[in-house]
Amino acid sequence: RERECVCVFRCRRPSHASLMLPIPCWCMLALTVLIYVPSTLKGIWIWRNKGEYNNVTPRDQVAILEGWGKRANAAHYNTLESFPLFLAGVAAVLYGVWVRNAGETYEHWANGLSLAYLALRVLYIVVYIVHTSERMAALRSVIFTLSLLVIVGLYIVAGAAA
Numbered sequence: 001r002e003r004e005c006v007c008v009f010r011c012r013r014p015s016h017a018s019l020m021l022p023i024p025c026w027c028m029l030a031l032t033v034l035i036y037v038p039s040t041l042k043g044i045w046i047w048r049n050k051g052e053y054n055n056v057t058p059r060d061q062v063a064i065l066e067g068w069g070k071r072a073n074a075a076h077y078n079t080l081e082s083f084p085l086f087l088a089g090v091a092a093v094l095y096g097v098w099v100r101n102a103g104e105t106y107e108h109w110a111n112g113l114s115l116a117y118l119a120l121r122v123l124y125i126v127v128y129i130v131h132t133s134e135r136m137a138a139l140r141s142v143i144f145t146l147s148l149l150v151i152v153g154l155y156i157v158a159g160a161a162a
Contacts, residue, residue: 045069075087096158
């Protein structure tokens with residue numbers, strides 16, 4: 001069934017859940033929260049290893065980071081860097097699939113790719129923070145590349161649906 005959305009677009013929503021968002025939107029929200037998990041871990045590292053967290057000039061403390069605290073900071077910035085690419089991919093797929101009512105096959109692909117991206121980013125952050133060897137660093141690079149390919153997949157689904 002079609003129903004008028006709050007926005008200017010027409011989109012399909014299940015009749016049993018009028019406030020239900022498409023899965024890619026939930027993945028955007030989850031990734032927005034996930035961005036700050038490594039940053040929080042960085043703060044915990046500073047507090048545990050230096051005894052205090054300087055909230056007046058928090059960026060000055062990055063120079064003292066070592067070990068997993070330094071890697072958590074790098075994972076935070078890497079997630080920030082890839083976030084806009086995912087947002088653009090989701091925007092394209094939302095337009096191509098939901099606004100244009102492309103069909104369930106495209107919805108399944110969009111949902112699966114969005115969930116895959118989120119899972120890969122969680123795995124990426126974990127591997128980045130705990131890695132201490134060249135093999136783990138190589139695994140991290142593979143996970144990063146796969147996450148970029150998932151974003152490309154979102155664009156392909158959007159293009160095919162449009």
